[in-house]
Amino acid sequence: MNPKNLSALGYGLLFIALLAAPLLGAYPVFVMKLMCFALFASAFNLLLGYTGMLSFGHAAFLGGAAYAAGHSIKVWGFTPEVGLLLGTASGALLGLIVGFFAIRRQGIYSTMITLALAQMLFFVCLQAPFTGGEDGLQGVPRGKLFGLIDLQNDLAMYYVVLAVVTAAFLLIVRTIHSPYGQVLKAIKENEPRAISLGYDTNRFKLLAFVLSAALAGLAGSLKTLVLGFATLSDVHWSASGHVVLMTLVGGLGTLSGPLVGSAVVVLLENKIGDLGELLANVSGIAWFQTLGESVTIVTGLIFVVCVLAFRRGIMGELIAWLTRLRAGKKA
Amino acid sequence: MSDVILETQHLTKEFKGFTAVSDVTLSVRRGSIHALIGPNGAGKTTCFNLLTKFLEPTSGTIRFNGHDITREAPAQIARRGVIRSFQISAVFPHLTLIENVRIGLQRKLGTAFHFWRSERSLRQLDERAMQLLTEVGLEDLADELTVNLPYGRKRALEIATTLAMEPELMLLDEPTQGMGHEDVDRVTQLIKKVSAGRTILMVEHNMKVISTIADRITVLQRGAVLAEGAYAEVSSNPQVMEAYMGTTDGQLQGAH
Amino acid sequence: QEKVKIGFITDMSSLYSDVDGKNGALAIQMAIDDFGGKVNGKPIELLSADHQNKADIAATKAREWIDTQGLTMLFGGTNSGTALAMAQIANEKKRVFMVNGAGGSALTNEQCTPYTVHYAYDTVALAKGTAGALVDQGGKSWFFLTADYAFGQLLERDAAAVVKSKGGTVAGAVRHPLNASDFSSFLLQAQNSKAQVLGLANAGGDTINAIKAAKEFGVGKSMKMAGLLVFITDVHSLGLKNTEGLLLTTSWDWNLNDQTRAFGKKFFEKTKRMPTDIQAANYSATMNYLKALQATKTEDADKVMAYLKSTPLDDFYAKGTIRPDGRYVHDMYLMQVKSPAESKQPWDYYKVVTKLPGDQVFTTKAESKCALWK
Amino acid sequence: MATVSANTPALEITNLQAWYGESHVLHGVDIVVQPGEVVTLLGRNGAGRTTTMRAIMGLTGARKGSVKINGVETVGMATHRIAHLGVGYCPEERGIFSSLSCEENLLLPPLLKTGTPGMSVDEIYTMFPNLAERRHSQGTRLSGGEQQMLAVARILRTGAKLLLLDEISEGLAPVIVQALARMITTLRQRGYTVVMVEQNFRFAAPLADRFYVMEHGRIVERFGASELAEKMPVLNELLGV
Amino acid sequence: MEIFGVSLPAMLSQLLLGLVNGSFYAILSLGLAVIFGLLNVINFAHGALFMMGAVITWMAMNYLGIGYWWMLVLAPLVVGVFGVVIERLLLRWIYKLDHLYGLLLTLGLTLLIEGLFRSFYGVSGLGYDTPELLEGATNLGFMMLPNYRAWVVVVSIVVCIATWYVIEKTKLGAYLRAGTENPRLVEAFGINVPVMITLTYAFGAALAAFAGVLAAPVYQVSPLMGQNLIIVVFAVVVIGGMGSIMGSILTGLGLGIVEGFTKVFYPEASSTVVFVIMVIVLLIRPAGLFGKEK
Numbered sequence A: 001m002n003p004k005n006l007s008a009l010g011y012g013l014l015f016i017a018l019l020a021a022p023l024l025g026a027y028p029v030f031v032m033k034l035m036c037f038a039l040f041a042s043a044f045n046l047l048l049g050y051t052g053m054l055s056f057g058h059a060a061f062l063g064g065a066a067y068a069a070g071h072s073i074k075v076w077g078f079t080p081e082v083g084l085l086l087g088t089a090s091g092a093l094l095g096l097i098v099g100f101f102a103i104r105r106q107g108i109y110s111t112m113i114t115l116a117l118a119q120m121l122f123f124v125c126l127q128a129p130f131t132g133g134e135d136g137l138q139g140v141p142r143g144k145l146f147g148l149i150d151l152q153n154d155l156a157m158y159y160v161v162l163a164v165v166t167a168a169f170l171l172i173v174r175t176i177h178s179p180y181g182q183v184l185k186a187i188k189e190n191e192p193r194a195i196s197l198g199y200d201t202n203r204f205k206l207l208a209f210v211l212s213a214a215l216a217g218l219a220g221s222l223k224t225l226v227l228g229f230a231t232l233s234d235v236h237w238s239a240s241g242h243v244v245l246m247t248l249v250g251g252l253g254t255l256s257g258p259l260v261g262s263a264v265v266v267l268l269e270n271k272i273g274d275l276g277e278l279l280a281n282v283s284g285i286a287w288f289q290t291l292g293e294s295v296t297i298v299t300g301l302i303f304v305v306c307v308l309a310f311r312r313g314i315m316g317e318l319i320a321w322l323t324r325l326r327a328g329k330k331a
Numbered sequence B: 001m002s003d004v005i006l007e008t009q010h011l012t013k014e015f016k017g018f019t020a021v022s023d024v025t026l027s028v029r030r031g032s033i034h035a036l037i038g039p040n041g042a043g044k045t046t047c048f049n050l051l052t053k054f055l056e057p058t059s060g061t062i063r064f065n066g067h068d069i070t071r072e073a074p075a076q077i078a079r080r081g082v083i084r085s086f087q088i089s090a091v092f093p094h095l096t097l098i099e100n101v102r103i104g105l106q107r108k109l110g111t112a113f114h115f116w117r118s119e120r121s122l123r124q125l126d127e128r129a130m131q132l133l134t135e136v137g138l139e140d141l142a143d144e145l146t147v148n149l150p151y152g153r154k155r156a157l158e159i160a161t162t163l164a165m166e167p168e169l170m171l172l173d174e175p176t177q178g179m180g181h182e183d184v185d186r187v188t189q190l191i192k193k194v195s196a197g198r199t200i201l202m203v204e205h206n207m208k209v210i211s212t213i214a215d216r217i218t219v220l221q222r223g224a225v226l227a228e229g230a231y232a233e234v235s236s237n238p239q240v241m242e243a244y245m246g247t248t249d250g251q252l253q254g255a256h
Numbered sequence C: 001q002e003k004v005k006i007g008f009i010t011d012m013s014s015l016y017s018d019v020d021g022k023n024g025a026l027a028i029q030m031a032i033d034d035f036g037g038k039v040n041g042k043p044i045e046l047l048s049a050d051h052q053n054k055a056d057i058a059a060t061k062a063r064e065w066i067d068t069q070g071l072t073m074l075f076g077g078t079n080s081g082t083a084l085a086m087a088q089i090a091n092e093k094k095r096v097f098m099v100n101g102a103g104g105s106a107l108t109n110e111q112c113t114p115y116t117v118h119y120a121y122d123t124v125a126l127a128k129g130t131a132g133a134l135v136d137q138g139g140k141s142w143f144f145l146t147a148d149y150a151f152g153q154l155l156e157r158d159a160a161a162v163v164k165s166k167g168g169t170v171a172g173a174v175r176h177p178l179n180a181s182d183f184s185s186f187l188l189q190a191q192n193s194k195a196q197v198l199g200l201a202n203a204g205g206d207t208i209n210a211i212k213a214a215k216e217f218g219v220g221k222s223m224k225m226a227g228l229l230v231f232i233t234d235v236h237s238l239g240l241k242n243t244e245g246l247l248l249t250t251s252w253d254w255n256l257n258d259q260t261r262a263f264g265k266k267f268f269e270k271t272k273r274m275p276t277d278i279q280a281a282n283y284s285a286t287m288n289y290l291k292a293l294q295a296t297k298t299e300d301a302d303k304v305m306a307y308l309k310s311t312p313l314d315d316f317y318a319k320g321t322i323r324p325d326g327r328y329v330h331d332m333y334l335m336q337v338k339s340p341a342e343s344k345q346p347w348d349y350y351k352v353v354t355k356l357p358g359d360q361v362f363t364t365k366a367e368s369k370c371a372l373w374k
Numbered sequence D: 001m002a003t004v005s006a007n008t009p010a011l012e013i014t015n016l017q018a019w020y021g022e023s024h025v026l027h028g029v030d031i032v033v034q035p036g037e038v039v040t041l042l043g044r045n046g047a048g049r050t051t052t053m054r055a056i057m058g059l060t061g062a063r064k065g066s067v068k069i070n071g072v073e074t075v076g077m078a079t080h081r082i083a084h085l086g087v088g089y090c091p092e093e094r095g096i097f098s099s100l101s102c103e104e105n106l107l108l109p110p111l112l113k114t115g116t117p118g119m120s121v122d123e124i125y126t127m128f129p130n131l132a133e134r135r136h137s138q139g140t141r142l143s144g145g146e147q148q149m150l151a152v153a154r155i156l157r158t159g160a161k162l163l164l165l166d167e168i169s170e171g172l173a174p175v176i177v178q179a180l181a182r183m184i185t186t187l188r189q190r191g192y193t194v195v196m197v198e199q200n201f202r203f204a205a206p207l208a209d210r211f212y213v214m215e216h217g218r219i220v221e222r223f224g225a226s227e228l229a230e231k232m233p234v235l236n237e238l239l240g241v
Numbered sequence E: 001m002e003i004f005g006v007s008l009p010a011m012l013s014q015l016l017l018g019l020v021n022g023s024f025y026a027i028l029s030l031g032l033a034v035i036f037g038l039l040n041v042i043n044f045a046h047g048a049l050f051m052m053g054a055v056i057t058w059m060a061m062n063y064l065g066i067g068y069w070w071m072l073v074l075a076p077l078v079v080g081v082f083g084v085v086i087e088r089l090l091l092r093w094i095y096k097l098d099h100l101y102g103l104l105l106t107l108g109l110t111l112l113i114e115g116l117f118r119s120f121y122g123v124s125g126l127g128y129d130t131p132e133l134l135e136g137a138t139n140l141g142f143m144m145l146p147n148y149r150a151w152v153v154v155v156s157i158v159v160c161i162a163t164w165y166v167i168e169k170t171k172l173g174a175y176l177r178a179g180t181e182n183p184r185l186v187e188a189f190g191i192n193v194p195v196m197i198t199l200t201y202a203f204g205a206a207l208a209a210f211a212g213v214l215a216a217p218v219y220q221v222s223p224l225m226g227q228n229l230i231i232v233v234f235a236v237v238v239i240g241g242m243g244s245i246m247g248s249i250l251t252g253l254g255l256g257i258v259e260g261f262t263k264v265f266y267p268e269a270s271s272t273v274v275f276v277i278m279v280i281v282l283l284i285r286p287a288g289l290f291g292k293e294k
């Protein structure tokens, strides 16, 4: 089987699994949250993996949009679909602003600029009255989609999220394999040369930024809708760090990496206590029970291990392994 | 249309008190191969950088096809049809050869920002891309990754990509540098070939190349024009010999 | 359902993990053990989780426990954002929601629900308690050092209102950003205001750093310092040298009487630290909840809530009643930090200045915006 | 340390193999250079000449075989220690430091304890007047040719006796190329050992004592200056000279 | 005399206080710049190393009875050695990779270090007293300046200038700068670059720890004390441009002062002001105040 068919099969199976998940007893809210983060990570990866720009401020887009969507739905009484659109748009707008500054510098400087600007937004959200400060924006109603489908029903909500996330993911796939994606690749490889071929590279990079931010915004808005609130932790820099971790764990610059990575990280974050409990019971070592309180230590450890030993991430390693296997067969 | 395609007037570039290009007035005739030579540090590359706006001139004007382009951005100038190559090879290393060339062709399609369109829409360019690769003798390597090429071939690829832009004016900075003799000859012929229907301005130290293809030569020294004329004329100029060739015995030949 | 499950979600690894955290969970477990580990014939199980101060983790965890584990009661720890998120879910899913660590008065005010019990303290009580008592003692003019976010502003607003209502004045206020680390500049401004009292409307690290800098600049010599939200752990980490004379309000101290000392001792043996008022409240709340289950012979949230709201509580932690809005009304204490000489043993930090009657320090019916209490 | 007798070669490479990552570039190179000799490595683009130079310095990925400098085995030795055996390396890409001024670049390589002092700064400035003029300029702001001069000049100062010069005539005006040729002649008279990689055959031909021709990571031809004339047809075929 | 309704003495005192914070920014951004220079690593762990300096100082006092003055030397030494370990064990493997990985590795390291310290010491922090010699305050006429703060300003400026001198004016500094660009080539000239890199990281770490010791008596010593600082220091670095060592020193001090004034005129913005300045600077000079355009 060639790799293309194989991956198509993989995505197909994943999609079917997601379709069936709530019917098979998976906990829908949790899976929805997973999907939101998967979209967030994919959006982030669109920027980093395909243009080489590392944004350390993606929380701004996630959180900013989450507040915008939440506020418009809760306070202005917008319908969920309008709220989502508005959230996405505000993500895009923030992306435009941050991107405008970030593309002025290269590499790590640009990264630090995104971090700093996101930090600014954090302070704004901390103080702005509509965000509810550290209490967060609570009690956002899910409402009725198009006035018809009652999203209060977890199952309905679930399939809406699945549809939206799938569509957004397909858009990302298409973007990467588009004429525009080709130019992005070229810019990533050799920017001065791209300029000399008549490409106004800044505008391409800016568009990439806006696209990525818009999709991150969509993820944030969806998350608000699903969970019913938006809080400061969405705009905090650690959320930006998180999405980097997800992408890294899954495999940077691979399409499937962020999906896998976000699943692993979110699961870990939510289940590490249970895992520790289990380990403690199985092994009889009481220390494992403290695992639940050491999420940051474990997260830190994953970062270190990933960077040192596992740089291509789960999917990256898998792909490399498959390629080697095929090469071996050929030889 | 006038037969001067590019013209500079009193072009000057200063770096913190050091004048790298001083008062250069140059006109390049349409359809010619115009060479810029001069000792190291004479300001040739700087001149190129000014013409393509990779550097901002301190004073002076640049006119291309009668338009004043002195204040335009690099990408804008490129879109006018002024394309340069770099002194150090400039390719997209992790794209295949054909993709490299396609990047050059793609801009004209006008779909460069279309992130919703399929990559397959670029297939229509493949034929032209192969043609260009064939022109520089790289047709067999079309699907190789560019990183794996030796230096000389990268330069050839670079020329193919530049050609894809169908430039009116091509600026080549030492196109044969770092090449073996075989390659030098091939690239020289290539330049000659592609000069049909366009103008070429090149910097080159290899006198053999210059004597074979250049129609007109401008000699720079310390940022200023020292002499200008056809090869025979310039090469017998004692000042040029003294400053550049290093031998005044009249027998002009390159180091090569 | 063969088990009674109590789910405790709090900050165990981050900013507020000292005041509540895993020792908070331990306090709950102590209550369960002391109760006998069983209620109505069913074993009691404690589930606990770290929400890392992220509301989404808190909410998903809560929802999941209720949906998949059949949680009987939800117990929320520090941080108002997470507590509010959990309150919504407890309300939606009809579960008793006890909350201690979080101070946000919105829990029983704008965002009150029939299932929330706000047990230990809230921002209103802290502000009213400290400000009211101090003005009564002659501290008429105030300067506020306020953390510039909702919580700090709320504290300042409530305290300032009390000061004014009692005839005092507010000489000024400076709003500092969250986690400002350096307070010298603000303190200089406070000093220049010539006010009598410096009110610290902030929390955690901000309060600690502000107190430290105040000591360095000798602010304490010219002004009385009043912390609106100070925990015994803060005093412990700053040391008495830095905190001596500081005024603050708390719902409980281990050194109040024999009963409290007994609990403190028991707790100390397990953790090597004295309990904060939150941790003590965790114990007390759990105990009273279990008693309610026993008394009502059911786990039905509505019935348990009805019982809790109709039965006066009385234990080593406090005496009082739970109001219709969910607020547990009990006395609070205005404390002053002892000087190193006065302190007789480790963790002996507070002396009681006044007891603040519960009906005066918490929100009044007139002030309340809670629909359940109209 | 092995005793350096009169007939210990300055450089002795046996069966040298080298890799860049997973790509195997040198497949067993053998070169011997006696003290005081000037040897030129010829070959087409990509033949592996630069790689040979880099492998001598220990700058490639992995390397195998044997590289002896004055009789001392260097495979397995750290690069900086190889340099201290008295080797000066002028890389193909010049390697001028942009954060250093022209003069700082010149003074950067530490003096080596080889027993013979290198050229003085004044001598160098006389040889390359451009450098004297631009001495306070930022290194990478020099023109291409000036950078090339600087890269060569830099290692003449250190007292290294074995010079590895990769395409030093590249991009230089004929005047300067001639100056370089004179320089190499001078160096040879002073007893330096020089290994050059050259594309520019006319530049190298009159200077070298011996020639090696490389192809696909192997030495395919070796001959002395005296045999040059008779080897021309072979060279023509191999290099298209 | 008054400026915008604030008296001149008050202004002066705020200026002095701003300088104190600026000193911390300067030392930290200096260390960051030096490490970034040679290792090409954005050392996110800088905040954690700063914290370690402070915590170790506290530990020495409480467990071993070693006082402040000793720790001024010992803490940087200990953290420097720790830096050597980090560099040898971890950073060594990622130099050839994109900056990204350095940032991520050190971020992970930060979480790890902070997490560990937190599990031992909690978060509310540990108190550390001002050394006796520097207790009290000096009356400057317009303000009472605590002696300790004056000491911080003086000592950090001295340290900064000494570092600047070594890097910009000595041969060792030239090796460092060259190694920054092309370590392999510098090594081919006979310089032991790997050792140089290790020592540079150790030095950067020691600088951070030194700032940590200086901070111990001023700020509450806590496992999280570096976290917020580091982001501000990043902004300082972007504003300064990381192009020059002097640049990071001046920018650090300057921003401390600007921040100080903001605390008087518009305190709410005092932690955002740095970022606002960053945006303005980037609009005018994309390479930062002292950065060199490449």
Ligand SMILES: Nc1ncnc2c1ncn2[C@@H]1O[C@H](COP(=O)(O)OP(=O)(O)OP(=O)(O)O)[C@@H](O)[C@H]1O
Residues within 6 Å of the ligand: B015, B018, B019, B020, B038, B039, B040, B041, B042, B043, B044, B045, B046, B047, D134, D137, D141, D142, D143, D144, D145, D146, D171
């Ligand atoms: N950015 C700059 N700052 C300062 N001086 C510069 C800068 N760029 C070039 N120069 C100086 O200007 C002069 C001309 O440089 P230029 O690169 O144009 O020379 P060139 O003619 O291309 O030489 P070569 O043939 O050696 O490449 C040189 O002396 C160089 O040092």
Ligand SMILES: Nc1ncnc2c1ncn2[C@@H]1O[C@H](COP(=O)(O)OP(=O)(O)OP(=O)(O)O)[C@@H](O)[C@H]1O
Residues within 6 Å of the ligand: B147, B148, B149, B150, B151, B152, B178, D020, D021, D023, D025, D043, D044, D045, D046, D047, D048, D049, D050, D051, D052, D092
């Ligand atoms: N860093 C590298 N990674 C992988 N392959 C490389 C690398 N550098 C060179 N190569 C490959 O090694 C082979 C030999 O290259 P080398 O640079 O030694 O050739 P050369 O004889 O010096 O040619 P040139 O005239 O181009 O300088 C070439 O095929 C080249 O593509």
Ligand SMILES: [Mg+2]
Residues within 6 Å of the ligand: B044, B045, B046, B087, D143, D144, D145
């Ligand atoms: Mg040039």
Ligand SMILES: [Mg+2]
Residues within 6 Å of the ligand: D049, D050, D051, D092, D166, D197
């Ligand atoms: Mg080469």
